Amino acid sequence: MREFGYLRAPDVSGALALHGADDGTRFLAGGTNLVDLMKAGVERPERLVDLAELPLDRIEETAGGGLRIGATVSNSDLAAHPEVRRRYPALTQAVLAGASGQLRNMATVGGNLLQRTRCAYFTDLARPCNKRTPGSGCAALRGEHRNHAILGASEHCVAVHPSDMGVALTAFDAVVAYETLDGPGEVPLADFYLPVGDTPHAETALPAGALITAVTLPPAPVAARSRYRKVRERASYAFAIGSLAAALDVRDGRVHDVRLAFGAVASRPWRARAAERALTGGPATAEAYAAAADAELAAAEPLPDNGYKVTLMRNLVVAVLTELAEEAGR
Amino acid sequence: MTTATRGTAAPGAVGTGHTRIEGRDKVTGAARYAGEIPFGDLAHGWLVLSTVARGRVVAVETGPVLGMPGVLAVLHHGNAPRVETQYVGSLGPPDPVVGLFQHDRVPYAGWPVALVVAETSEQAREAAEALQVRYETEPHDVGFHPEHAAAYTPESVMGQPNEAVKGDLEAELAASAVVVDERYGTPEEHHNTMEPHAATARWDGGRLEVVDSNQGSRWVAEELAHLFSLDLASVRVRSEHVGGAFGCKGVRPHQVGAAMAATVLDRPVRVVLTRRQMFSVVGYRSPTTQRVRLGADPDGRLRALGHEAHGVTSKLFEFVEPSAGFGRSMYAADAHHSVTRLVPLDVPTPTWMRAPGEAPGSFALECALDELAEKCGVDPIALRERNEPAVGPVSGLPFGSRNLLACYREGARRFSWADRDPRPGTRRDGRWLVGTGMAASTFFVGAAPTTAAVTAEPDGTFTVRITAADVGTGARTALTQIAADALEVTPDRVRVRIADSDFGQAWLAGGSMGTRSWGWAVLLAARELRERLALGGAVPEEGLTARSDTSDVLAALAQKERHSYGAQFAEVAVDVTTGEVRVRRMLGIFAAGRIVNPLTARSQLVGGMTWGLSMALHEEAVRDAASGAHVGADLAGYHFAAHADVPRIEADWVEDTDDEDPVGIKGIGEIGIVGAAAAIANAVWHATGVRHRTLPIRPDRVLDAAGAPGTPGAGAAADGGPDRA
The missing domain is CATH 3.90.1170.50 (Aldehyde oxidase/xanthine dehydrogenase, a/b hammerhead)
Structure with a gap:
């Protein structure tokens, strides 16, 4: 077997020191994606630094009604947390829509954000992939791309980010906190993922060797009435072909506040700001929802076999916002 | 193991439920599989x-x-x-x-x-x-389409004629008041044991x-x-x-x-x-495209049944997925024509996969019959009853037991089919459109020469030796039941040893012929042993062994159309705004001869139906045109039904005895999958008014079909043929 070093970090500073911003070192959290990629030969780390003992598995309330979620909180614990369920129900729904019970027990919040695309060409070493091997080409562009991006992609990569959790976090303006050997930093999730451009292999704004320590959710009263809807090719245990995190606050028939984020349409969870702008202050009607979705999807550049995603996302926006408005009216 | 009978004088193990003899070993991990048996060095x-x-x-x-x-x-x-x-x-x-x-x-x-x-x-x-x-x-060339220049017509399939002709199909089509002429497609599917x-x-x-x-x-x-x-x-x-x-x-x-x-x-x-x-x-099921042409009188009586299928084989070797043969024994028609053609490509050779031919063939023909029923304004069951043959429609041979009509009746009763409103696209449950559909199933019944040995041991127990295979179905247990009854002892006194080539010639676990072939050999040997024991005298220390070989009895069997049958029912819910299809319930009623072990038989039938669900909605291997290789060849990329997709599935059977058949066992390995996908596709039409003629019925296909103006409504269709090879 391919040998690699395995180290256990006692704490955050220890983890950073053990990593040392070394190219061949990877942090290991739940391992639900990294270990698979190691088996496939996509990831060939020389060393793993296991984060299991780090004290980052807590969810704390912040002043004003937000939450600070430790980076090694498991998916299962996040979904079950009473304050997550009360303040950000779409986040619980998103987490529970992903993977399986066993995987959610292992998978962590930080790891979820850093998971890699499930584009089948990315994990097939015999095929070109710019994300895996920069400059080798994109096999999906003219190949199998039914579940690839319609927004924000480039001719170099059309892969989508697979996270469900990240879609809900994006809708609620999450901020990623990290530590480096040079000190702490933070970056809004909206800026966390880099544009695809001609560097699809460079995925996040994290500095080399940085360790995600927490994800902070600012207070968002609108999020208390939120929903995550995921569409996939079977009822469970499949990645989304399109998903939506939505929150809606309607007052006197008009949209007071709204959050919309799309999943499985881009290389990152896609905050639908154009749609939010189109809706805010306007009437809470199905026609307005559809027009808002169209405003967002005007930028879509579907490939030959994934144009259905435009229809799907438009339909999801209308259906979920209609549901949220009806439930609020009851 | 549980037994329903006790005491040596009251046999009756066959027909009662028995848990698997090796079940405890399997669930505790004591049963060793081939990859985990220790070997020195x-x-x-x-x-x-x-x-x-x-x-x-x-x-x-x-x-x-x-x-x-x-x-x-x-x-x-x-x-x-x-x-x-x-x-x-x-x-x-x-x-x-x-x-x-x-x-x-x-x-x-x-x-x-x-x-x-x-x-x-x-x-x-x-x-x-x-x-x-x-x-x-x-x-390389991996692009499958029926108009491929290299397409050809194989002579035969497993020794049987590939092309069947009766009457003048074109003339009967021309004389028909109602015609269905549609193309259907099924993708490349893999066994994935x-x-x-x-x-x-x-x-x-x-x-x-x-x-x-x-x-x-x-x-x-x-x-x-x-x-x-x-x-x-x-x-x-x-x-x-x-x-x-499953064939691989x-x-x-x-x-x-x-x-x-x-x-x-x-x-x-x-x-x-x-x-x-x-x-x-390890092989796979060929993708197919199938053109079905049905011509009927206004009341639905078939004049013409045409089924032309195309499949793939490798350029090295001919394997035929005989999809076109499904209707030959099923429906009376003045004219029949069915043939399967092949397109050789730079791909691996396909092989047998559960119900080879019948699984994809039943999807096409049973969907086409649903379309004919719609056009004629006839209930789909009534249409099938109207075309029930008296003798083999093409062969002219008499049937063995054929209790298909009883399957329709019992299935219709239990599924409340009589209450069904035939109009499509009219039932809504929240965001879901709801519909029901049905289809018929059949699979041929056969046996192949097999030997067995049954030994009376001095301690009063019996040992059966036969090169049978228990591929998870419960064959070991079924053979124990059969032997126990033939020996007139309780099953706990019978030890069945299988899956060792030293035990002699035997048929394999395939073609739904295992239990019939093996059970027959066990019966003959056990009966002979019992007769020898009846002569009296002590059993010698090395035991007393009787051997059987079914070659002669099989050769003497009268020529008949021997098949098992079934009626499949499904209820589905479809959200046409997201493309999601959910099966809500399935019911399969089968006429499959003597059921040896109801417990494992039900599991096997439910397993087949579940695979049919998977075939209808999920399974599809995708080939990359540029590389000629699969994309996503793993269980993350190749979807089959997850637990959450599988609803309440009921399988049951009607009495199906054949007094002229020496064993009465028909075999149930394949029939559960046959017709299941068609029942689901027909239910999707009933729910939405859209015909989906290409499997799997994926969300993007439902969305694309629903995107057409004016849908849901009758007349729209998502046409057959894989959209990518």
Whole structure:
């Protein structure tokens, strides 16, 4: 077997020191994606630094009604947390829509954000992939791309980010906190993922060797009435072909506040700001929802076999916002 | 094990539910499978498959790999032992993929080009992944479509005529008041048994011994004897427990590679396939396109039944997925024409997969009949009843028991079919459109020559020896029940030993013929033994053994149309705004002869129906046109139904006795999948008003079809034919 070093970090500073911003070192959290990629030969780390003992598995309330979620909180614990369920129900729904019970027990919040695309060409070493091997080409562009991006992609990569959790976090303006050997930093999730451009292999704004320590959710009263809807090719245990995190606050028939984020349409969870702008202050009607979705999807550049995603996302926006408005009216 | 009867004088094990004899061993992990049986001095082989779709191997850079830790050998076309592939086995010539490393040609992506053998499986894998193989590539062709220039019509399928003609199809179509002429498509589908293929081979006193996971140890032994030019007596194959087979567990590269390496290294060698390797070296179900033409009188009486199917084979070898044959025994019509054509491509050779022919064929024809029922304004069950034949519609032969009408009646009663509003697209439950559909199933009934031995032991117990295979179905338990009844003892006094080629000639677990073929042989031997025991006298120390061979009784069997039948019902919910299809319930009522073990029989039928659900909504292997290789050849990329997709599924059966049949057992291995996908597709039409003629019925297809203006409503359709090869 391919040998690699395995180290256990006692704490955050220890983890950073053990990593040392070394190219061949990877942090290991739940391992639900990294270990698979190691088996496939996509990831060939020389060393793993296991984060299991780090004290980052807590969810704390912040002043004003937000939450600070430790980076090694498991998916299962996040979904079950009473304050997550009360303040950000779409986040619980998103987490529970992903993977399986066993995987959610292992998978962590930080790891979820850093998971890699499930584009089948990315994990097939015999095929070109710019994300895996920069400059080798994109096999999906003219190949199998039914579940690839319609927004924000480039001719170099059309892969989508697979996270469900990240879609809900994006809708609620999450901020990623990290530590480096040079000190702490933070970056809004909206800026966390880099544009695809001609560097699809460079995925996040994290500095080399940085360790995600927490994800902070600012207070968002609108999020208390939120929903995550995921569409996939079977009822469970499949990645989304399109998903939506939505929150809606309607007052006197008009949209007071709204959050919309799309999943499985881009290389990152896609905050639908154009749609939010189109809706805010306007009437809470199905026609307005559809027009808002169209405003967002005007930028879509579907490939030959994934144009259905435009229809799907438009339909999801209308259906979920209609549901949220009806439930609020009851 | 539970038994319904006690006492030697009251047989009656057959027909009562028995848990699997080896069930406890399996769930506790005590049952060992082929890949986990310990061997001293065991070495491990790892296959290397071609990454190019056509060309030849120019170089296998063994040097660096031979220097890696633990590596013992690298077998490839330049150094592998020769094997004989020019033979005709009991089921025909071998798939050329078992002619391992005999030449430098690469006929498709995933062709085995080397086997790396090392002290541990991990070392073998690392070395196999590091092995550099250089190729000279040639243009490949993996695009399947019926108009392909190389399409041709095979002469026969497993010795039966491929083309069936009765009457003048075109004339009857022209004279028909109502005509359905549609194309249907099914994708490439893969077996994906829970247990991947695994074999350990070793030489023991001049005999090749193989511990394997297969569906016929005698069959595999025969094939290995041919390949390695050995006497059959010099090969022993055992396969005690098997984690699924479905048609893909015959002789395959893993046994051949293990035997080659055991020969070269003179020590035991194990080869286990990975899930990804299974996608290219164990066979699969061919994709199909099928044109069905039905012509009928206004009341739905069929005048014409035309079924022209196309499938794929490799350029190396002819395998026919005989999809067009489904209607030949099912429906009376003045004219029949059915034929399956093949398109040879640079792809692996397909093979048998649960209900070969009937599974895709029933999808096309049973959907077309639903369309005819709609056009005629006739209930789909009434339409089928109207076209029930008195004798074989093409063969003219009398039927064995044919209780299809009873399946319709019982199914309709339990599914409340009489309350069904035939209009499509009219029932809503929240965001879901709801509909119901039905289809018929059939599978042929056969038996093949088999030998068995039953021994009375001095302690009053009995031992049955037969080269049967229990591929997870409960065959061992069923044979115990059959033997117990024939011996007039309780099952706990019968020990059934199976899956050892030394036990003699026997049919394999395939063609739904296992229990019928094996059970027959066990019955004959047990009856003879009982007669000999009835003569009195003590059982000698070595036991008293009676042997049987069913060759003669099978040859004497009258020519008949022998089939099992079924009626499948499904209720689905469709959200046309997201494309999601959910099956809410399924009911299958079967007429399948004597049911030996209701407990395992129900599981097998429900399993088949579940696979039909999977076929309808999920399963599809995708080939990349540029590379000619699969995309996402693993269980993340190849979707089948997850638990959450599988609703309440009921399977049951009607009385189906045939007084003229000596055993009355028909076999239930395949029929559960037949018609299930059609019932679901017909229910999707009933829910939405849209005909989906291409499987699987994916969300994007539902969305694209619903995107047409004016839908949901009758008349819209998503037409057949795979949209990508």
